[in-house]
Amino acid sequence: MTLYTERGQGSAIEDFLAEHAQVLSIAGFFLVCILFFATMTDTFLTGGNILNLLRQAAPILIVASAMTFVITTAGIDLSVGSQVALVNALAAIAIAAGIPWPLVILMMLAAGAMIGLAQGWFIAHQEIPAFIVTLAGLSIFRGIALLLTKGYSIPIRDADGFTFLGRGAVAGIPIPAILSVLVAIIAYVVLDRMRYGRQVVAVGANREAARRVGMPARWVTASVYGLTGLASAFAGLLIAARLGSGSSNAAVGFELDVIAAVVLGGTSLMGGRGTIIGTVLGTLTIAAIGNGLILMHVSPFFTQIVTGAIILAAIWLNTRIFASGLRLGRKKS
Amino acid sequence: MIAGANTKTETGSSGLQPHAGKIAAGARPRVSMRGIVKTFGSVEALRGVDLDLYPGECLGLVGDNAAGKSTLTKILSGTYIPDGGTLEIDGEDVRLTGPSDARARHIEMVFQDLSLCDTIDVAGNLFLGREIIKNGFLDKRAMAEKAKEMLAALDIRIPNLSAKVAQLSGGQRQAIAIARAASFQPQVLIMDEPTSALAVAEVEAVLALIERVKVTGVSVVLITHRLQDLFRVCDRIAVMYEGTKVAERQVQETNLEDLVRLIVGDESVR
Ligand SMILES: Nc1ncnc2c1ncn2[C@@H]1O[C@H](COP(=O)(O)OP(=O)(O)OP(=O)(O)O)[C@@H](O)[C@H]1O
Numbered sequence: 037m038t039l040y041t042e043r044g045q046g047s048a049i050e051d052f053l054a055e056h057a058q059v060l061s062i063a064g065f066f067l068v069c070i071l072f073f074a075t076m077t078d079t080f081l082t083g084g085n086i087l088n089l090l091r092q093a094a095p096i097l098i099v100a101s102a103m104t105f106v107i108t109t110a111g112i113d114l115s116v117g118s119q120v121a122l123v124n125a126l127a128a129i130a131i132a133a134g135i136p137w138p139l140v141i142l143m144m145l146a147a148g149a150m151i152g153l154a155q156g157w158f159i160a161h162q163e164i165p166a167f168i169v170t171l172a173g174l175s176i177f178r179g180i181a182l183l184l185t186k187g188y189s190i191p192i193r194d195a196d197g198f199t200f201l202g203r204g205a206v207a208g209i210p211i212p213a214i215l216s217v218l219v220a221i222i223a224y225v226v227l228d229r230m231r232y233g234r235q236v237v238a239v240g241a242n243r244e245a246a247r248r249v250g251m252p253a254r255w256v257t258a259s260v261y262g263l264t265g266l267a268s269a270f271a272g273l274l275i276a277a278r279l280g281s282g283s284s285n286a287a288v289g290f291e292l293d294v295i296a297a298v299v300l301g302g303t304s305l306m307g308g309r310g311t312i313i314g315t316v317l318g319t320l321t322i323a324a325i326g327n328g329l330i331l332m333h334v335s336p337f338f339t340q341i342v343t344g345a346i347i348l349a350a351i352w353l354n355t356r357i358f359a360s361g362l363r364l365g366r367k368k369s
Numbered sequence: 370m371i372a373g374a375n376t377k378t379e380t381g382s383s384g385l386q387p388h389a390g391k392i393a394a395g396a397r398p399r400v401s402m403r404g405i406v407k408t409f410g411s412v413e414a415l416r417g418v419d420l421d422l423y424p425g426e427c428l429g430l431v432g433d434n435a436a437g438k439s440t441l442t443k444i445l446s447g448t449y450i451p452d453g454g455t456l457e458i459d460g461e462d463v464r465l466t467g468p469s470d471a472r473a474r475h476i477e478m479v480f481q482d483l484s485l486c487d488t489i490d491v492a493g494n495l496f497l498g499r500e501i502i503k504n505g506f507l508d509k510r511a512m513a514e515k516a517k518e519m520l521a522a523l524d525i526r527i528p529n530l531s532a533k534v535a536q537l538s539g540g541q542r543q544a545i546a547i548a549r550a551a552s553f554q555p556q557v558l559i560m561d562e563p564t565s566a567l568a569v570a571e572v573e574a575v576l577a578l579i580e581r582v583k584v585t586g587v588s589v590v591l592i593t594h595r596l597q598d599l600f601r602v603c604d605r606i607a608v609m610y611e612g613t614k615v616a617e618r619q620v621q622e623t624n625l626e627d628l629v630r631l632i633v634g635d636e637s638v639r
């Protein structure tokens with residue numbers, strides 16, 4: 037006689053591990069990096085170095101939080117480094133022209149959001165691939181910054197409030213670090229807990245399905261580039277405040293660090309799956325590697341090679357292990 | 370088993386007699402499509418289709434592959450905007466502006482490709498586009514609880530509601546798509562091949578669901594290649610061929626053979 041029995045349910049822990057495998061693996065990788073640099077150098081784990089690391093990681097974390105939204109929609113924004121440079125230069129020019137710095141901050145944030153939305157319009161409404169639009173943006177925005185500054189660095193003077201944002205600290209913690217963590221927390225809540233975040237994930241998982249259930253798919257697609265624009269402006273302002281000057285040569289190669297941080301954190305380049313916690317860990321890992329290699333007196337050129345190798349490894353893991361694990365290939369059918 | 374198929378033998382009966390049976394003569398159609406035209410590039414997907422849909426009836430829509438069934442029903446669900454023709458809903462001339470417009474008019478559709486988001490969990494897919502919001506945030510707990518009720522009401526068994534849809538079987542995915550369309554008080558429920566991946570018991574559940582919602586006055590459109598199912602739940606069957614509607618029959622006036630001939634385009638019966 038055959039008995040009809042129900043399948044047993046595996047342990048909830050297994051499900052949890054499977055679901056969070058990528059965040060756990062980047063957390064593990066981050067710890068390995070920390071241990072490695074802590075044993076190889078005397079200074080890595082000192083309070084001063086950690087604060088310095090956090091201050092340097094802040095612009096990356098801010099833009100990577102926004103980039104997580106973009107990549108979750110299966111998009112990409114290559115222009116963030118150039119946008120940072122443009123805002124960086126514009127802010128210095130505006131302050132030098134005598135505009136009060138709080139007003140400059142508002143103007144720059146608005147300009148960043150507008151620039152991003154303009155790119156988003158080409159991507160969402162004109163259906164030009166994000167790669168192409170933002171590659172053009174990468175060239176155009178850096179070019180405008182160069183044109184405006186003629187390649188010179190523009191000093192920021194008599195704006196102590198402004199430079200305090202980049203150099204100051206509250207309770208010993210650098211203000212950029214505090215601001216970047218705030219941005220990451222907001223990004224986490226929006227992506228994970230709010231309707232807009234759900235729309236971003238849905239558009240990335242299946243754009244047509246999102247449209248068919250009445251979501252404003254085009255607007256969502258365009259809006260995430262507004263977010264990277266806004267975040268890039270914020271990062272550009274913080275960098276200007278830290279360095280006390282604006283330059284068209286700021287943030288060269290910045291987009292690579294940002295994208296590496298996001299992808300390393302486990303956000304899927306195929307869209308539909310994004311994690312801010314992973315992005316935070318990815319950012320810290322990238323920053324720790326950069327910082328640690330310098331402390332080890334390794335050639336700065338070597339840092340680029342290591343960062344590149346890590347991007348490759350991360351994307352490899354991301355596409356191989358996760359595409360098969362979650363059967364993501366099916367969604368394109 | 371196939372009601373009607375064995376009892377009726379005459380073919381070529383006057384199938385265009387409007388709404389006999391349950392539908393009171395002269396009743397106003399809930400949906401009335403006239404001269405619907407839709408082209409995709411060089412493909413004339415629909416070449417002027419008329420279709421009426423009455424409250425409380427199930428209309429079967431059949432036809433060859435690429436006949437235009439999905440395209441016609443997608444127009445009704447706001448997914449495509451037609452290139453020509455008119456649409457009346459409850460006697461009112463409307464131009465659907467998009468899927469959200471159709472949803473607001475209680476038109477729901479189970480898509481042939483299911484239109485699920487693979488990386489979102491079961492509850493999230495059921496509430497896709499109509500998330501429950503509390504104090505500005507997603508109320509995931511409420512959605513999970515209601516999702517459980519929605520699935521239970523349709524006899525769908527999915528043990529782990531927080532599983533991503535990508536991890537489910539083909540039939541489970543189809544069941545979720547059906548639950549999503551059927552659970553929010555639709556007035557018009559369109560099902561584009563809802564049973565293609567379902568097992569015996571699940572097909573029965575879908576047919577029972579159709580019977581149940583019909584009684585409450587819902588208009589159902591059922592597209593399927595399982596012709597025997599049509600004879601069990603449908604009141605009327607419309608046949609499409611190459612972007613046109615070629616025939617319309619009350620179920621009691623037709624049978625399997627007749628239907629097959631209509632679908633393949635045998636001129637003698639039309
Ligand atoms: N989005 C689209 N773009 C281009 N052509 C399309 C599109 N949708 C449908 N078509 C074309 O319109 C015609 C009708 O397609 P439709 O999907 O409505 O057929 P169907 O009757 O649902 O067929 P099946 O039984 O195979 O589902 C086909 O020739 C198809 O190629």
Ligand SMILES: [Mg+2]
Nearest residue numbers: 438439481561
């Ligand atoms: Mg079809």
